[in-house]
Amino acid sequence: MITFKDITIQYDDFIAVKKLNFDVKEGEFFTFLGPSGCGKTTTLRALVGLTQPSSGSIYLNDRDITKLPTEKRDIKMVFQSYALFPTMTVFDNIAFGPKVNKVDKGMIEKKVHEIARKVDLTSEQLSKKVSELSGGQQQRVAIARALVNQPNILVLDEPLSNLDAKLRVQLRNELKSLQRNFGITTIYVTHDQEEALTLSDRIAVFNKGEIEQIGTPQEIYEQSATEFVCNFIGDSNDMTTLVHRYPEKFPALNFRDHRHFYTRIEKLKLFTSDQSYSLNEDEVAFEGVLVDTEYYGIYTKYTIAIENTIIRTILKEKLPMEELQNQKVRVVLNQQHVLQYA
Ligand SMILES: Nc1ncnc2c1ncn2[C@@H]1O[C@H](COP(=O)(O)OP(=O)(O)OP(=O)(O)O)[C@@H](O)[C@H]1O
Ligand SMILES: [Mg+2]
Structure with missing residues (x-):
């Protein structure tokens, strides 16, 4: 279980997120939903260890990880901008993690092809350079790279934002079933309400650095707790x-x-x-x-x-x-x- 306790993050004088409190249960699909600039990415970065909170603590299964370095957290993140290696092939991008972890070569080969198939990347595309792919294809490489290690926790920052509508729905369903099958605890960031409602076990609705409501999609929609939530979700x-x-x-x-x-x-x-x-x-x-x-x-x-x-x-x-x-x-x-x- 992930626990955020009174997490506040400041950039100089500016308070980006304020006194956040929430739990994410094991195996849960938990979504941060909110408009641009409300602090979603900032909160994720704190979870992954890329940003240090100004105050408060983050726990992973009751262990305080607030000051633990990123590489010791076993949390994989897909960034809003994919942070791929543009001059390396798609295959090498996806295989990067397993290689660093010294996984056996034959096994890497098998895993990369398996995961590529799941996100609809062809073997031909695997041998291309990342810079030769479209935005949507790059996005799928980023997802494949995060999934290939089967992390305990997967953190996805607007991973579908560059895809066309049809692919978005297809990949959304794929993500959901991968998450279910592997039981990976997933934290998902989006400002797309439809994505949030269809994918999530629970949603946290952010507004100006604070959480306005946490609940199941149905609770958020049917019993919106604040005027902001009511206006942000649905019509x-x-x-x-x-x-x-x-x-x-x-x-x-x-x-x-x-x-x-x-x-x-x-x-x-x-x-x-x-x-x-x-x-x-x-x-x-x-x-x-x-x-x-x-x-x-x-x-x-x-x-x-x-x-x-x-x-x-x-x-x-x-x-x-x-x-x-x-x-x-x-x-x-x-x-x-x-x-x-x-
Ligand atoms: N490195 C930084 N230095 C100063 N201010 C920052 C920094 N990163 C983010 N901010 C500010 O913190 C606030 C929250 O930013 P954040 O990136 O978390 O928003 P977001 O919810 O992810 O938005 P989006 O949906 O546009 O990605 C914004 O007002 C942003 O300008
Ligand atoms: Mg963001």
């Missing part, structure tokens, strides 16, 4: 103005402790004005006007003006009307789905 509607204008419609909300109110866009129901629908308990209806429709194939996204609040929602089935623009519609929301913040 939400800011219902604050509307709720304050009609407080009598929302008896289930806690107005004493909360002033900001949101809903996830997919939680809303939408009807044309001539469709009949009887409200369930806790449901509230608003009349609105449809201002925009976007067809995405798998769903359709509707933009609705309720007085001067703009609401978006998605439906799998299109609304049953020909002319949609400026039509009157009814939006139904369940008060239990309202996310409330101070």
